[in-house]
Amino acid sequence: MPAVVSARGLVKKYGDLVAVDHIDLQIEKGEVFGFLGPNGAGKSTTMHIIQGTSPLTAGRLEVLGMDITARAKEVKALIGVAPQENNLDPDFTVLRNLTSYARYFSIPPAQAKKRALELLDMMQLTEKKDTEIEQLSGGMKRRLIMARALINDPQLLILDEPTTGLDPQARHLIWEKIRDLQKRGTTIILATHYMDEAEQLCDRLVIMEKGKFLLEGTPRALIEEQVGSCVMEVIDPPGQGIEDYLATTGGQVERSADRIYLYSRQCQVIQSEFRGRFPDVYSTVRPSTLEDVYLKLTGRRLRD
Amino acid sequence: MSLISNIDRGAIYVWRRNADVFFKTWKTNFLPSILEPLLYLVAMGAGLGSLVMNLQYAGQEIEYIRFLAPGLVAISIMYGGFFECTYGSFVRMHYQKTFDAIVATPVSIEDVIAGEILWGATKSFVNSTIVLLVIIVLGVTFIPQVLFTAPTMLLIPAISFLGGIMFSSIAMIFTGLVPNMDSFNYPFYLLVTPMFLFGGTFFPTTSLGVIEPVAYALPLTHTSVLMRDLSFGTVGWMDLWATLYIVVLTVVTFLLAIVIMKKRLVK
Numbered sequence: 114m115p116a117v118v119s120a121r122g123l124v125k126k127y128g129d130l131v132a133v134d135h136i137d138l139q140i141e142k143g144e145v146f147g148f149l150g151p152n153g154a155g156k157s158t159t160m161h162i163i164q165g166t167s168p169l170t171a172g173r174l175e176v177l178g179m180d181i182t183a184r185a186k187e188v189k190a191l192i193g194v195a196p197q198e199n200n201l202d203p204d205f206t207v208l209r210n211l212t213s214y215a216r217y218f219s220i221p222p223a224q225a226k227k228r229a230l231e232l233l234d235m236m237q238l239t240e241k242k243d244t245e246i247e248q249l250s251g252g253m254k255r256r257l258i259m260a261r262a263l264i265n266d267p268q269l270l271i272l273d274e275p276t277t278g279l280d281p282q283a284r285h286l287i288w289e290k291i292r293d294l295q296k297r298g299t300t301i302i303l304a305t306h307y308m309d310e311a312e313q314l315c316d317r318l319v320i321m322e323k324g325k326f327l328l329e330g331t332p333r334a335l336i337e338e339q340v341g342s343c344v345m346e347v348i349d350p351p352g353q354g355i356e357d358y359l360a361t362t363g364g365q366v367e368r369s370a371d372r373i374y375l376y377s378r379q380c381q382v383i384q385s386e387f388r389g390r391f392p393d394v395y396s397t398v399r400p401s402t403l404e405d406v407y408l409k410l411t412g413r414r415l416r417d
Numbered sequence: 418m419s420l421i422s423n424i425d426r427g428a429i430y431v432w433r434r435n436a437d438v439f440f441k442t443w444k445t446n447f448l449p450s451i452l453e454p455l456l457y458l459v460a461m462g463a464g465l466g467s468l469v470m471n472l473q474y475a476g477q478e479i480e481y482i483r484f485l486a487p488g489l490v491a492i493s494i495m496y497g498g499f500f501e502c503t504y505g506s507f508v509r510m511h512y513q514k515t516f517d518a519i520v521a522t523p524v525s526i527e528d529v530i531a532g533e534i535l536w537g538a539t540k541s542f543v544n545s546t547i548v549l550l551v552i553i554v555l556g557v558t559f560i561p562q563v564l565f566t567a568p569t570m571l572l573i574p575a576i577s578f579l580g581g582i583m584f585s586s587i588a589m590i591f592t593g594l595v596p597n598m599d600s601f602n603y604p605f606y607l608l609v610t611p612m613f614l615f616g617g618t619f620f621p622t623t624s625l626g627v628i629e630p631v632a633y634a635l636p637l638t639h640t641s642v643l644m645r646d647l648s649f650g651t652v653g654w655m656d657l658w659a660t661l662y663i664v665v666l667t668v669v670t671f672l673l674a675i676v677i678m679k680k681r682l683v684k
Contacts, residue, residue: 158684166520167684186523194521200514204438213437216430217522265522 115178117142117269117300118163122172125158125324132158134324135172140302140317145295147311147318148304149403151411155324156304157197157273163302164271165189177268190218193267195258197274197304201246207257208233208242211264218265225264232260237286252283259287263294270294270301276310288314308404320410327410332403339406340365343380345387347373348395355391362386367409376401376409420675424531427524431532432539434519435505439540450547454489458555458563461485461619474621475651486552486563487648488618490573491580491641493548495616497541498534498581499609502588503601506533510592516682530678534585534671541581546574567650576647576660580640583663586670587636593677612637617645639663 118140125133133155140146148156161167163176165185174181176188202210208229215225233239236256241249249257255275262270272291276284291301291314305311311318312332319326320335328335336342341364349355349371356373359366364377377383380398387396439446466481474484509515516529524532549570556564591604615625616637622629632638639659646652 161684164521166517186525189521190523196517196521198514198517200518202434202515202518203513204441209437213434214518214522216433217427217519217524219426219430219523 115175116140117144117177118146118302119175120163120172121174123159123162123169123174124171125155125162125167126170131324133162133169136324136326138319138326140300142300143295143298144316145291145301145303145314147315148302148321149306149308149311149318149407150321150327154321156321158324159321160271160273160302160304164192164194190265191267192269192271193262193265195255195262195270195272195275197277199254199258201254201257201261203246206243206245207238207249210246210257211261214261215264220265228264228266229260232263235263235290236260252279255279256283256286259290268300270299272301272303274304274306276305276307284310308402308407312403320407322411328406335406336401336403340376340401340409341378342401343377343398344401344405345375345377345380345384345396345398347375347387349373350394353391353394355394358390359383359387365409374405376405420527420672420679423525423527425528427528428532428535430524431519431529432535434515435533435536436539447547450493450544451551454493454548454551455555457489458482458486458552458560462563463560472621473623474645475649480562482560483562484621484645485619486565487644488641490545490548490552490577490648491616491637491644492613492618493544494541494577494580494640494644495584495609495612495637497544498537498583498585499588501540502533502537502585503592503604504598506537506589506592507595507598507601509533510682511598520682526679526682527675529682530589530675531671534582534589534674537585537588538578538581541584542574542578545577545581549573565648565650567648569647569650569652573644573647576640576643576663579667580636580643580663583636583667583670586667586674589674590670590677593674593681611635617641636663636666 116139118138120136120138123133123136123138124131136159148159150156158167162169162174165181165188168182177191179188181188202213205213211229211232212222212225215228220228233242236259238253238256238260241253246254259275276287279287288310295301303314315332317329317331319329321327328339347355347359349368356366356368359373359375362375362377362383364375364383367374367376375383384396384398462482462485466485469481472479472481472484519529520526552563591601595601612635615632616635617632618637618641622632622638625632639662642659643656646656
């Protein structure tokens with residue numbers, strides 16, 4: 114079976130700025146594939162190229178077995194897109210947003226309405242079907258955008274930060290739907306800033322920076338390889354030489370303003386020795402997460 | 418040409434979207450088109466017109482209000498498309514992000530632009546047809562001077578759609594170029610208002626004397642020539658040239674609008 118997305122040497126330039134810099138990518142059917150990275154890393158650009166709305170500068174890209182440049186209309190008929198930005202149609206009600214969107218896919222009106230009502234039910238928006246868009250809360254808008262992305266029953270679903278700004282309930286609803294869709298064989302591409310989201314949902318992910326992939330792999334493998342299984346966090350009282358001491362324990366040491374992070378595979382052992390030596394210094398041990406990998410890789414400074 | 422081959426039924430879907438929105442609020446949309454010609458015909462035609470003596474058009478003396486009425490039809494063609502494809506399209510493109518949402522479907526960017534222009538032309542057609550109906554009703558009832566009976570009048574709706582494509586395409590070129598919505602003041606004050614005043618609408622272009630040829634560079638002048646001759650039934654060579662001018666400018670500006678808007682929209 115051919116890959117759902119197959120990219121070779123993908124490049125996107127805006128004048129002198131290289132937004133996507135020679136990336137290779139292979140996404141298989143049924144995968145949830147994550148794009149992580151700081152703002153401006155090239156995640157959204159890459160997704161726009163894959164969804165056929167942004168032409169590539171160089172390289173070769175096939176989506177669902179079709180060349181994106183030559184057959185953009187056919188590709189777009191088979192994919193669903195939930196953009197980062199709210200671009201629901203403010204001139205229509207909730208239901209009309211879905212049925213008018215269905216028309217762009219040449220879905221007959223009766224079928225469109227049936228599908229739209231099913232999707233509103235799925236996203237728990239049935240009560241709001243006759244509401245104008247501007248009366249919806251932020252969370253409802255995101256759910257409606259997700260419903261709209263599913264109107265053509267897509268084989269590939271592209272979600273750009275689908276849960277940004279949502280409350281925990283709405284987030285979990287979206288996560289649940291993503292898992293359901295995956296079970297039914299839909300391939301999903303997901304860009305997110307939430308590491309827990311990526312860790313929970315993604316089979317595989319890449320961390321992007323400056324248009325390149327820094328890392329690629331499964332969440333668990335990336336955590337193991339990059340930071341080990343656990344982290345000891347220490348609140349650093351100045352002038353006690355704690356950072357120097359920790360550096361001798363064999364783990365990797367990182368620091369932010371007032372915290373030191375020690376990535377290791379034997380945090381418990383190190384912590385008990387540490388407590389013997391610095392009994393008054395606060396320290397805690399926790400399993401390492403994707404967030405640790407991400408921050409280690411892209412740094413703890415603010416990006417923009 | 419790939420610009421044109423990328424246009425298919427998607428353009429109709431874009432047109433349908435705008436038509437759906439228009440008919441949602443049709444009552445408020447139709448009202449200005451009915452009131453405007455009434456106001457102009459009474460104020461300019463009956464009021465100002467009573468001061469106008471010996472107006473000559475096509476070698477004949479005619480009453481001012483009779484001269485004015487077809488000019489109002491031409492003006493409504495221009496404004497219908499021009500407003501829609503400047504302010505209307507800009508809001509959908511920039512503020513509502515409607516175009517971004519649409520191009521994520523099998524509808525292409527070219528479809529969106531073509532659909533918007535077709536919709537602008539439809540607004541020209543709808544507005545000018547309403548103006549024409551108002552004139553007909555007034556002609557039959559209170560103002561017999563504006564009763565036009567030439568069979569060539571039946572061509573007016575078709576020509577107004579064609580002229581609508583032209584004005585919408587010109588407008589769309591500006592939409593592709595302006596940095597923000599306030600900048601539409603430039604095309605409106607430098608192009609649309611001069612056409613409104615000098616495009617053979619309120620007085621014959623012959624009154625312009627030596628600068629009359631300048632008026633013939635303006636698209637509205639040719640539109641008013643056609644509207645007047647089709648209303649009066651005085652069709653001649655002039656109208657063939659006017660039609661040719663409109664056809665050529667429509668094709669050129671339509672293609673240019675697609676190129677310029679594509680440049681703006683493609684990310």
